[in-house]
Amino acid sequence: MLDDIINHYNEAVFDTDKEAAFEVIDNALAEGYTPEDIIFKVVIPAINEMMAIITRDPDANLAQHFMTAQIASEVTEKMLRQFKSPPEIVGRVVIGTAIGDLHSLGKRIVSGCLKAMMIETIDLGVNVAAERFVDEAIAHKAQVIAISAMMVHSATGENGCRKVRKLLNEQGLESGIKIAVGGAPFRFDPKLYKTVGADAWAADGISAAKTIVDLIHEVHANDPH
Numbered sequence: 001m002l003d004d005i006i007n008h009y010n011e012a013v014f015d016t017d018k019e020a021a022f023e024v025i026d027n028a029l030a031e032g033y034t035p036e037d038i039i040f041k042v043v044i045p046a047i048n049e050m051m052a053i054i055t056r057d058p059d060a061n062l063a064q065h066f067m068t069a070q071i072a073s074e075v076t077e078k079m080l081r082q083f084k085s086p087p088e089i090v091g092r093v094v095i096g097t098a099i100g101d102l103h104s105l106g107k108r109i110v111s112g113c114l115k116a117m118m119i120e121t122i123d124l125g126v127n128v129a130a131e132r133f134v135d136e137a138i139a140h141k142a143q144v145i146a147i148s149a150m151m152v153h154s155a156t157g158e159n160g161c162r163k164v165r166k167l168l169n170e171q172g173l174e175s176g177i178k179i180a181v182g183g184a185p186f187r188f189d190p191k192l193y194k195t196v197g198a199d200a201w202a203a204d205g206i207s208a209a210k211t212i213v214d215l216i217h218e219v220h221a222n223d224p225h
């Protein structure tokens with residue numbers, strides 16, 4: 001039963017027991033659950049639950065939170081390799097964390113969700129310069145640049161999203177390449193994305209994928225070719 005799988009997985013990750021978590025996942029796959037089920041019904045809800053616990057309890061253990069996200073990201077990567085090959089690519093996205101920011105877990109989860117939505121995702125890693133975001137987006141013919149920023153200075157600084165916006169404007173690319181942002185500072189201030197020049201933001205991996213699909217459709221509507 002899915003409820004049992006969710007409970008056993010949550011217990012394992014909250015105990016930071018990676019081996020037990022993978023055992024639960026392997027058993028679920030053997031029972032016939034799909035990699036998509038594992039990511040969307042087990043892994044992402046477990047992360048959301050940990051986020052809720054941390055919000056309620058400021059003394060929540062950072063190591064425990066870190067390991068929850070670490071296990072989630074490893075399970076997600078393993079599951080993504082088992083996704084059925086996409087019948088049709090919806091669009092292309094380059095994703096990375098803003099310059100000066102080494103937080104990678106949220107980005108990895110968003111990447112996983114994007115791939116699950118049949119979006120070709122080019123992951124540029126962490127600490128990505130604005131110029132590189134734009135150059136790679138052009139090289140890969142991406143419709144969206146997705147920037148993850150977990151710290152106030154990487155979200156609002158002059159060399160992050162603001163500079164990506166400036167570069168796109170200078171090159172006349174604003175209707176062909178949209179910018180999506182996400183990360184803790186954008187959750188704290190839902191209007192911040194506009195201040196830094198992004199086109200959209202989202203609070204979690206699942207809504208990130210939906211938001212980015214909308215941006216891709218917007219670009220296609222601007223240029224149907």
Ligand code: B12
Pocket residue numbers: 047054062065066069100101102103104105106107109110146147148149150151152153180181182183184201202203204205206208211
């Ligand atoms: C884990 C963690 C770390 C780990 C990171 C490990 C790793 N490989 O990623 C370690 C321990 C290394 C770390 C280091 C630091 N950290 Co830290 N860290 C955290 C912590 C606890 C959780 C972040 C996380 O992984 N969350 C889980 C993921 C799943 O959530 P998420 O990132 O928000 O992503 C989701 C959404 O935001 C969204 N999303 C994310 N990206 C994107 C992108 C797009 C385009 C979209 C649409 C959506 C989207 O979808 C994701 C999935 O649901 C946060 C506290 C917090 N509550 O957020 C502090 C926090 C971000 N860290 C902080 C700080 C200060 C630091 C350090 C400077 C500490 C230090 N003194 O060294 C360093 C910075 C290093 C650097 N230069 O980047 C501060 C930032 C404060 C601020 N106001 O700027 C925070 C807020 C803690 C705090 N309360 O003080 N950190």
